[in-house]
Amino acid sequence: MARGDADQEALAKPTVLDLFCGAGGLAEGFAQAGYKVLGGIDNSIHAIRTFEANFSDAQGVLADLRSPDLDDLERQFKGVDVVVGGPSCQGFSTSGGLSKGSGRDEADPRNRLFINYIEIVERLQPSWIVFENVPGLLLYESGKVALDIVEAFAEIGYKLVPMILLAADYGVPQLRRRLVFVGNRTKQDISFPAATHGDPDLWKGYALPFAHLSRIGHGRSDAALPHVTFDEACADLPIVAEGGEIDRAPYQIPPLSDYQQRMRIGSELVCQHASADLSALDRVAAQTLEPGQNWRNMSMDVLPPRFAKIRSYDATTILKRLRGDQPAYTITTKFNEATTGAFLHPTQARTLTLREAARLQSFPDRFVFSGSAAQIRQQIGNAVPPLLARAVAEAIYPDVMFGKTGVVAGPVRDVVVVDNAVGKADILKLHGARKRGKPLAALETVAD
């Protein structure tokens, strides 16, 4: 492509700013979908180093978004097409509401982060917003926090639609559910990505938590492809012992699946394939459990007394060994500790390596992380899986481009159009899981 053409293309690309960017999982998905990432803001130096190393054309900004310099942000990012990212909402207090007209309590530091988020959006005036969080946000104050978010954005001219998406439905080898608000100030309806992968048996016998906003995918669509499994994601990576590390080593075998081939694009070497030392209990589990087994398959003699109090159908992912023929469960920031989730490798006596967790989150192998192992786990576990972010980014791409250039582009992928009438009743009627029969092991880990 001639230089002039490349400039032209870059000019036409929709632009993105990633607030609370972390490593940049969301940004990576948008970049893969053809957007130009202008910048990412985070208060963690390690996250910003990772972001800068992987988005060399973008501006990494180390800043505390509790006290952002709005003038500076406006100077740098005014005119950006899409603002993505969401603060952790755990601390939100909605006493008085979050929107301006509600008498919100600005002195409450728990509200500050979100109020500043709204102020940044108000200043930058992006056409579109993508705001990601855990589905559990819908339970805070019986749905009032989520409703306040929608109302606060409405007050500054943005219509936001919440939807819960299952990452596995978009080719991510992980049963991770995330609440994604997509919105705009252009009054266009909102397109969410139709599922490309599925498993009709996954939720059989269950009413899913927050079923009302889980109507896309989740085994209901006739998605063409099965969910990607652990083995399809990771079985080509070299064997590593507990506490061992392989870094900057050539791949030992060719890719064994389409997913592995895709993950290797742009990468010649296996990097950060590092596993953690285990506690004594984790080590027993890692050395004795079969794939798919968990703490209930261990003798009470080796388990601490607290396990005696767990009901037999609860905590089914604690000390669980993953199965190679299924997707992984939610990757958290503690995937080194088997007592906190389903993090035991299907066949090797250890928990997941950093690279395996990155693959299970769909970060390509060329994506290298900065910081200590604990800081990297934080970045990987907190990330929006790039392939999920990519699906969301592709779904709105034609509408974003239309707003930017006036050109009607064809759809990039199949979408589910949700008119933007999701309202108060829809959000407040959400409730937790209702069991309809014998619990499935998979359910609890996808609830949050």
Ligand SMILES: C[S@@+](CC[C@H](N)C(=O)[O-])C[C@H]1O[C@@H](n2cnc3c(N)ncnc32)[C@H](O)[C@@H]1O
């Ligand atoms: C859930 S993670 C974001 C993950 C990111 N969207 C991704 O896909 O990789 C939330 C991020 O918010 C950052 N953060 C928390 N409090 C902050 C603050 N006051 N100012 C700026 N960033 C903050 C954390 O360092 C963390 O990286």
